[in-house]
Amino acid sequence: MRVEVKPDESYHLINHGPCNLITTGDGTRQNVAPINWTMPLNNDPPLMLTVIEEGIYTEELLNASEEFVINVVGEPLAPKVLACGRSHGKEIEKFKKIGLTPMPSKMVRPPFLRESLAHIECRLTARHPHEGVTIFVGRVLHAEVEQEYWNGKSLVVEKARTIHHLAGGVFAVTERTIQVPKPSLEH
Numbered sequence: 139m140r141v142e143v144k145p146d147e148s149y150h151l152i153n154h155g156p157c158n159l160i161t162t163g164d165g166t167r168q169n170v171a172p173i174n175w176t177m178p179l180n181n182d183p184p185l186m187l188t189v190i191e192e193g194i195y196t197e198e199l200l201n202a203s204e205e206f207v208i209n210v211v212g213e214p215l216a217p218k219v220l221a222c223g224r225s226h227g228k229e230i231e232k233f234k235k236i237g238l239t240p241m242p243s244k245m246v247r248p249p250f251l252r253e254s255l256a257h258i259e260c261r262l263t264a265r266h267p268h269e270g271v272t273i274f275v276g277r278v279l280h281a282e283v284e285q286e287y288w289n290g291k292s293l294v295v296e297k298a299r300t301i302h303h304l305a306g307g308v309f310a311v312t313e314r315t316i317q318v319p320k321p322s323l324e325h
């Protein structure tokens with residue numbers, strides 16, 4: 139039996155991409171917030187997109203600097219992720235108050251987080267406004283990962299234990315991978 143999920147709750151069925159912390163900044167001001175709806179858009183050219191609600195400080199700084207950094211985080215940071223998502227950078231200085239360390243990025247003005255496992259530096263190439271949100275598209279200028287979490291092809295997710303937001307502060311954590319054998323489609 140299947141149960142109906144209301145349209146405005148249906149996103150919870152596919153919500154659990156890695157929950158990243160997006161850092162923004164224009165050289166003077168800087169901020170950090172979890173933006174779950176962040177994903178790759180293309181690999182060549184390397185493009186990322188992030189969906190930002192109208193009116194949050196992250197949006198203001200993104201518009202000001204046209205740059206953002208995607209910080210990949212693991213399980214130990216989950217409480218800080220939630221704290222960043224339940225507060226506004228216009229009201230509190232999140233880095234100090236929540237205990238995150240901004241570090242100078244290589245190619246963009248927003249900092250990356252020392253506590254992250256990896257980070258991706260992006261510069262805006264397009265904005266797509268929709269009702270209540272804007273899709274910001276950025277080109278990847280630089281990316282780095284802590285060596286111990288990279289096997290040369292992908293994130294070592296069992297070790298990285300990335301967090302995947304389900305709903306209401308509940309996260310799934312990556313614990314294992316499976317290698318699927320090549321499918322044989324011949325009869």
Ligand SMILES: Cc1cc2nc3c(=O)[nH]c(=O)nc-3n(C[C@H](O)[C@H](O)[C@H](O)COP(=O)(O)O)c2cc1C
Pocket residue numbers: 157169170171172173174175176189190191192193194195196197219220222223224225226227228303
């Ligand atoms: C787990 C989690 C995921 C979130 N994902 C998004 C998102 O994808 N897009 C968005 O605009 N806000 C998202 N938010 C909400 C923002 O993080 C929240 O509005 C935050 O307070 C904004 O901070 P700022 O005003 O300092 O930018 C999320 C919050 C949490 C806790």
